[in-house]
Amino acid sequence: MMDNVSQIKMFFLSGLNETNNHRFTLFFLTLLCYYVILTVNISVIVTIIIDKNLHEPMYILLCTFCINSLYGTAGFYPKFLWDLLSPVHVISYSGCLVQAQVMYSFACTDLSILSVMAYDRYLAICRPLQYHSVMSKQRIIVLACLSWITPFCVMGINVFLTSRLKLCRPYIARLFCVNWIIVKLACFPAETTLNGIVAYITIVIYVCHGFFIVWSYMYLIKTCVNSIENRAKFMQTCVPHLTSLLIFLVAIVFDVLNMRFGSKDLPQTLQNFIAIEFLVIPPLMNPLIYGFKLTKIRNRILGFITFKTK
Template structure:
């Protein structure tokens, strides 16, 4: 077996095995979901880019947030839709690693952008007089680049370490490729110590992101308690951010809890939904939440709709 491990060029995905009787309905619903994700995210991105009044840090970060949603969903939906039309569900060795890179870097970038958004709201509400110097164009560009490049490099390192492992199986019991499953396919005994160390470092880095966000909002709430003006700012701009954060954490934590403690006896359809909900709920809800809650964007969307109806 060890002599043949290098011959693995395809991975078999098994997540669809029990749902293929309804694949026409599933394909239609998935396609509608993906088109809706594209519609709401692209609409928000175009509005922010074209309207110069929205060229402020908060809206630029929102634009990046939506772009990241498009990036993450592009790594899943086209391949999944193809699988629904195909009698076999396989992915190439290289394609599997690329998909794992996209999935993980998308999730980590979401958390990084949420952390930058929390810093932006802290600066706007707690340090209003210094806001434009604190969130200068140069610093904003640096933070945006960090939010995208750092997760890509960190997850890329994990993927490169995984790609050096010799694999003794090509069976992935999921709808898409996941790095920890690829590692679990390594031939025994395998040298996965470095992989585990880097994985734990990655987890610690993004736990600190979460801690920073919590600290920022504790400070924001403390600042806003005694100020009517700050409370209004908090309700207008921070509540959408908090809602996005809770949705993101809820979907990710549910998947993690299912992986570690979930029963394998759950219906395959439910297991599939738990696995992909972070690619369904946040990309749909985030632009809707911000679109309805942020006055400038809501007014701009309504003006576009009104103009087209005339």
């Protein structure tokens, strides 16, 4: 019975060990970054909720996208800000598992939402006569919910399997908890076989999401080439999706490659940047990209700002 119960109650996070001399500067920069992330995402969410003209599938998905950014960053920034002011960087065993669940269910949900967005744009441009019958409000709400629930359950299975392992080392050489790193702390590597199988199945599932998105946009580009009207639709609504996808994929691929194949000789500062890239750039850039590119949202926000300044 004891073999399935971790004897470790706390983990020590060593990712901040080389930042002692710049801790307060990092604290204020991180606080500023988190404040901007909260401000831009909440602005887009509130704008979409209060304006009934924006209660359309594309904007509902964007609202879900921004809510997911708030969910993911809430799992990292408050704890990270606390660690920057604390002399000891520790996290409880249960807190570590929760953080791992939040971090990667957030990343997988982003990819799921981008997949639904790609499907939505495919229908809007390539099947305009069927669009409103297929992408009804009820259906888009179901798809948005599945985009949250499915990744949460998939990552929950990964984290549950990790929680069954007996761990022998309490040291995590990162700024936050990662499921794959926790698995590597297991006393008996042979017991992690199932974890590895489920982890690779998870990777395959979300790589397939990525292929679906790429295929959708390649088909859209092919369809839009010979139509001025479709080209205008593509530039207005698809370019923000493609930009978000590229930002997300670059951030995630760098982090996964660093975790799986990264060299320990890399400077700790560079490893930290690679690790938190997907928690900084996509949540910060996505609402700004959509806010500036999508005319309805931009006009609504500018109108609100103008009204407040009068």
